[in-house]
Each structure stands twice: as C-alpha cells, then as structure tokens.
Amino acid sequence: MSFWRSAGFWINVLLVAIGGAVVLLIHQDTLRETVFTILMFVILASSLNIIMGLTGYVNFGHIVFFGLGGYFGFFLLSQLGWPLYLCMIAGGALSVVIALVVGAAVLRLRGAYFALATIGINEAARAFVANFAPFGGATGLYVNFSAYNAYGGSSKALWWIFTLLWIVTIITVVVCYLVKHSRFGLGLIAIREDEDAAMVMGVKTPWAKTAAFALSAFFPALVGTLYFFKNGNVEPEDAFRFQLSLEILVMVMLGGKGYVLGPIIGALAYERLRGVLLVSPLFKNLHLALSGAILLLIVLFMPGGLVGWVRDRLPRLRRWLE
Amino acid sequence: MILQVKNVSKQFGGLQALNDVSFELSEGRILGLIGPNGAGKTTLFNTINGVFAPTQGQIVFRGEDVTGQPAYNMARRGLARAHQVVRPLSDLTVHENVMVGACFGREGLGLRQAARRAEEALSRVGLIERAEQPAGSLNVAQKKRLEMARALAAQPYLILLDEVLAGLNPSEITAMMATIRAIREQGATIFMIEHVMQAIMSISDHIIVLDYGSLIASGPPQEVANNQKVIEAYLGDPRLTERLMAE
Ligand SMILES: Nc1ncnc2c1ncn2[C@@H]1O[C@H](COP(=O)(O)OP(=O)(O)OP(=O)(O)O)[C@@H](O)[C@H]1O
Ligand SMILES: [Mg+2]
Numbered sequence: 001m002s003f004w005r006s007a008g009f010w011i012n013v014l015l016v017a018i019g020g021a022v023v024l025l026i027h028q029d030t031l032r033e034t035v036f037t038i039l040m041f042v043i044l045a046s047s048l049n050i051i052m053g054l055t056g057y058v059n060f061g062h063i064v065f066f067g068l069g070g071y072f073g074f075f076l077l078s079q080l081g082w083p084l085y086l087c088m089i090a091g092g093a094l095s096v097v098i099a100l101v102v103g104a105a106v107l108r109l110r111g112a113y114f115a116l117a118t119i120g121i122n123e124a125a126r127a128f129v130a131n132f133a134p135f136g137g138a139t140g141l142y143v144n145f146s147a148y149n150a151y152g153g154s155s156k157a158l159w160w161i162f163t164l165l166w167i168v169t170i171i172t173v174v175v176c177y178l179v180k181h182s183r184f185g186l187g188l189i190a191i192r193e194d195e196d197a198a199m200v201m202g203v204k205t206p207w208a209k210t211a212a213f214a215l216s217a218f219f220p221a222l223v224g225t226l227y228f229f230k231n232g233n234v235e236p237e238d239a240f241r242f243q244l245s246l247e248i249l250v251m252v253m254l255g256g257k258g259y260v261l262g263p264i265i266g267a268l269a270y271e272r273l274r275g276v277l278l279v280s281p282l283f284k285n286l287h288l289a290l291s292g293a294i295l296l297l298i299v300l301f302m303p304g305g306l307v308g309w310v311r312d313r314l315p316r317l318r319r320w321l322e
Numbered sequence: 323m324i325l326q327v328k329n330v331s332k333q334f335g336g337l338q339a340l341n342d343v344s345f346e347l348s349e350g351r352i353l354g355l356i357g358p359n360g361a362g363k364t365t366l367f368n369t370i371n372g373v374f375a376p377t378q379g380q381i382v383f384r385g386e387d388v389t390g391q392p393a394y395n396m397a398r399r400g401l402a403r404a405h406q407v408v409r410p411l412s413d414l415t416v417h418e419n420v421m422v423g424a425c426f427g428r429e430g431l432g433l434r435q436a437a438r439r440a441e442e443a444l445s446r447v448g449l450i451e452r453a454e455q456p457a458g459s460l461n462v463a464q465k466k467r468l469e470m471a472r473a474l475a476a477q478p479y480l481i482l483l484d485e486v487l488a489g490l491n492p493s494e495i496t497a498m499m500a501t502i503r504a505i506r507e508q509g510a511t512i513f514m515i516e517h518v519m520q521a522i523m524s525i526s527d528h529i530i531v532l533d534y535g536s537l538i539a540s541g542p543p544q545e546v547a548n549n550q551k552v553i554e555a556y557l558g559d560p561r562l563t564e565r566l567m568a569e
C-alpha cells in the first residue's frame with residue numbers, strides 16, 4: 001500500500017486535519033461550536049458512506065449507531081464514572097456488536113427492502129431506549145457536573161472534547177480511504193455494482209456486507225459519546241433523530257457517494273447551507289422539506305454529487321479528488 | 323475427474339428445468355454443451371457453480387461433494403464462469419473488473435499482484451487498450467471478452483463459458499477460439515455452452531446434449547452430430563435448424 005504517496009489521500013486528511021488545527025489555534029468558543037458540528041457531520045457521513053457509497057446499501061437509520069453507541073458510552077461515563085476514551089471505545093464496541101447481529105438479518109434484503117428496514121430499526125431503537133430503565137427511560141441520563149472537573153473544569157473539558165472529536169475525524173477519514181483502496185473495499189464496490197456477479201467471482205458477500213455495516217457503525221458511537229458528554233445529558237428524542245439521519249444521507253449524496261472526499265465536502269456544504277437557510281424566516285420551518293428537495297435534485301441531476309460532478313468535467317483533477 | 327454431476331434435477335415451481343442429469347468431465351478437456359433454447363443449459367451451469375442448489379442430485383468438484391455450496395465458495399475452490407448475459411461492474415474500469423476476479427478467485431491475490439494478473443488476462447482477450455475505460459462503456463462483444471478475462475484472472479481449475487461466441491463476428495470468433503485453446507494448453511479444463519455449431523464441434527473433445535432438461539446424447543462431436551435424437555431435438559426448434567443449415 002502506497003497511500004501516503006497518493007495526492008487524494010493527503011487532500012482528504014489535510015482538509016480535516018488543518019480545519020481542526022486552525023480552530024485549536026484561534027481558540028474561540030463560537031468557532032469551535034460550528035466546527036464541532038461540521039466534524040460531527042463529517043464522521044457520520046463518512047461512516048455512512050462505507051455502507052451506502054461503497055457497498056450500495058442505502059441506510060436511513062445510520063443515526064441508530066450514534067444513538068445506541070452514544071447512549072451506552074454516556075451511561076458508562078455518567079453512571080459508572082469510566083474515563084471518557086474507554087466509554088467511547090465501549091460505545092463503539094456495542095455499536096459494532098449490534099450491527100453484526102442486525103446486519104446478519106437485514107442485509108439479506110436488497111434495494112428498497114433494506115432501506116425500509118433501516119427506518120424500522122431507528123424507530124425500534126428509540127422505543128426500546130425510551131422504555132429501558134437503566135438508560136433513564138424517556139427522560140434519559142444526566143452527567144454530574146463534577147465529571148468535568150477531571151478535565152480541568154467545563155470550559156477546558158469542551159476544548160478537550162473538541163480535540164478528541166478532531167482526532168476521531170482524522171482517523172475516520174484515514175480508515176475510509178484505506179478501506180476504499182483495499183481488497184476488501186474492491187469487494188464492497190463489486191457488491192454495489194452487481195451483487196450476484198460479485199458472488200460468482202468469489203466475493204463472500206454476506207461476510208463482506210456485514211463487516212462493512214459493522215465498520216460503519218463504529219465511528220458514530222464515538223461521536224455520540226462525545227456529543228452527549230458535551231451536552232451533559234442524553235434523551236431518546238435527541239439520540240435517535242430521524243431527521244438528522246436523513247440529513248446525513250443528504251450530505252453523502254450532496255458531496256458524492258463512494259468518494260472519500262464526498263462526505264467531507266457534503267458535510268461542510270450542507271452545514272453552511274443549512275446555516276444560511278435556518279436564519280431566513282421563509283425556510284426556518286421547511287428544514288426537512290428542504291433536505292428532501294436537495295436530495296431529489298441531486299438524484300435527478302447530479303448523481304455523483306459535487307465531487308462526481310467536478311471529476312466528470314475536469315478529468316485531470318481525478319487523482320486529486322478521490 | 324474434475325467434475326461429476328450425479329442425477330441432478332432442478333425444478334422452478336412446476337417447471338422441470340433439469341431432469342436427472344448425470345455426466346463426468348475429466349481434467350484438461352473441453353466439454354461442449356448444446357441444446358435448443360430453454361433446454362436448461364444455463365440452469366445446469368447455475369447448479370454447478372452454486373448460484374442455486376439442485377433440487378435433487380449431487381455435484382462433485384475435484385473429488386469433493388460441493389452440492390449446495392454458495393457461488394463464492396465455488397469460485398474460491400477454482401471454478402470460474404463467464405455469463406451468457408454479461409454482467410460488467412459498470413462504474414469500475416475494465417482493469418478493476420478483472421482485478422475482482424483475481425482478488426477473489428482461486429488464488430485470492432492481493433491488490434498489487436491482482437493488478438498484474440488482470441493485465442495479463444486483458445492482454446489475452448485483447449482488451450488491454452481499454453483497461454482504463456469504465457466497463458459500462460464497452461460494447462457487447464467487448465463485454466463478452468471482459469467476462470472471459472475476469473474468469474481467466476481467477477486462475478481456475480475449471481472454467482464455465484456460457485455462449486461467449488454469441489454476437490461476435492467471424493474474425494472475433496476465430497480470435498476467441500484461439501484464446502479458449504490457449505487456456506486449455508495452460509491446464510484449465512473447459513466446459514462451454516455454444517450455439518455456434520461449427521465452432522463447438524471443432525473445439526470440443528466431447529459433447530453433451532440437453533433437451534427439455536434431460537441429457538439426450540453424449541459423445542465425440544461427429545457422433546453427436548449424426549445422432550438421431552439430437553437431429554430431432556433441433557428440428558423441433560426452427561431457429562436452430564436454420565443455423566445448422568447455414569453452416
Ligand atoms: N431463475 C429461474 N426461475 C424460473 N425459471 C427459470 C429460471 N432460470 C431459468 N428458468 C427456466 O428454465 C428453463 C431453462 O432455462 P435456461 O436459461 O437454463 O435455458 P438455456 O438452455 O440456457 O437457454 P438459452 O439457449 O436460451 O440460453 C427455461 O424455461 C427458463 O424459463
Ligand atoms: Mg442459456
């Protein structure tokens with residue numbers, strides 16, 4: 001593997017690495033909050049891209065892994081007092097286990113049936129957590145303020161959380177790049193293009209799909225744990241936002257599914273776009289309608305997203321935009 | 323024996339697509355499979371390479387019972403296939419398509435070796451100039467060759483070719499026949515379905531004939547061509563009679 005010699009690799013990594021580093025240098029709270037949201041979107045969209053962009057399975061319920069993994073991580077943190085990084089990893093591990101179990105069942109479905117099932121999974125997870133006493137039921141969980149003291153007070157803790165999120169983003173992007181350019185990734189793309197033909201050529205499709213699903217489930221759990229810790233609480237309505245799940249999907253499509261750069265650009269563009277439109281009184285309440293409309297326009301006129309569009313028009317840029 | 327098919331039947335609802343089919347194929351040979359449209363030829367391939375399990379009967383590949391094994395296991399055991407209805411991975415380049423065959427076939431090569439193997443396979447089928455083109459942009463004849471290259475890149479023991487000559491012009495047929503012979507020279511066994519009679523008669527060591535799911539004849543090309551049952555089966559199919567007459 002000679003990924004470090006590839007221009008496409010460095011563009012992806014440096015984009016998120018420099019973006020986060022600048023925020024740490026400037027050290028300003030509002031900027032940090034904005035970039036926190038963008039990086040969170042980048043991780044969620046990039047991980048969704050593994051199952052949706054590479055493998056071709058449209059997942060409307062990706063947020064489930066953010067919700068369940070985050071809930072579990074936050075539970076360990078707030079109720080059992082585990083250190084933050086351990087909570088993140090434990091949340092990620094739970095997410096992976098759930099994806100393995102659910103994936104083995106649901107990934108037998110193809111096309112629209114799989115997509116429909118993923119909507120069901122999100123609703124089922126929300127209903128389960130809302131009735132699960134150890135997770136605080138419908139009211140959720142809170143963290144004691146003293147938890148932030150371990151990080152030198154709540155202000156320092158927020159910077160620390162941001163730094164961790166930044167590192168997770170870089171790791172996510174690197175992993176996505178490596179997966180796409182691996183033998184495993186080639187198998188996933190073969191499944192996306194023609195699952196039956198992939199099988200005949202020897203791709204162990206049930207295993208590969210489940211592995212891709214499990215990998216895509218890991219990163220959202222890390223974000224979830226960090227996000228809930230930042231907020232100081234978690235509740236079912238916040239953890240399993242179907243609307244956010246849909247927006248992540250729009251980001252992947254907007255940036256370009258199947259490209260590592262796609263979800264990064266998509267997350268950035270969508271966050272900016274949403275920011276502009278949310279302050280406009282006309283669009284404020286049409287938020288969901290708007291993401292739906294964007295999705296429709298992309299599917300119809302720009303199926304390769306922004307990255308695909310540029311690659312088609314400027315073939316010379318292809319090796320930079322992977 | 324590289325392949326033994328024992329009393330294989332396959333039903334689709336009320337349709338008996340294969341009816342108690344048995345035959346054997348020994349290593350290094352070219353076996354031809356002919357029969358009228360809808361006779362069950364492609365279905366036979368599907369049961370052999372695990373696209374679906376036979377309703378009854380047994381498939382033995384290289385001495386092991388592989389009945390009901392999924393297609394990906396068959397590929398890894400050294401069985402490769404070129405489809406009758408081409409199935410390119412359209413968004414991938416021609417080269418990447420063939421790499422999939424090399425990566426997940428018998429040898430399970432790593433990416434770098436697979437890239438080299440794919441180039442070799444593409445040269446052999448005469449598609450190397452198109453390596454970097456998206457597979458979806460090829461024409462039908464080229465896609466047939468792509469199917470062939472993907473199967474070759476897997477370095478299989480046995481290769482199933484489902485009408486790889488269909489839709490090719492005479493000079494393309496000659497080239498493809500030479501490729502098939504070369505593959506055999508390198509030690510692979512070939513089992514091929516073909517409607518181009520002249521071609522299959524000249525290239526096969528042995529021919530079997532399916533009609534309505536049953537094996538009605540088996541023997542050397544000359545013998546099969548003069549078999550009364552075979553002639554009747556084909557006379558029942560006007561399109562094929564025409565083709566036979568034409569040759
Ligand atoms: N998956 C399937 N489900 C239902 N019926 C099928 C299926 N596959 C094939 N058949 C039926 O089985 C019979 C044999 O089809 P098959 O494709 O094996 O014929 P063939 O000999 O390859 O014909 P051709 O020369 O036209 O390719 C046909 O009647 C076909 O309609
Ligand atoms: Mg057929």
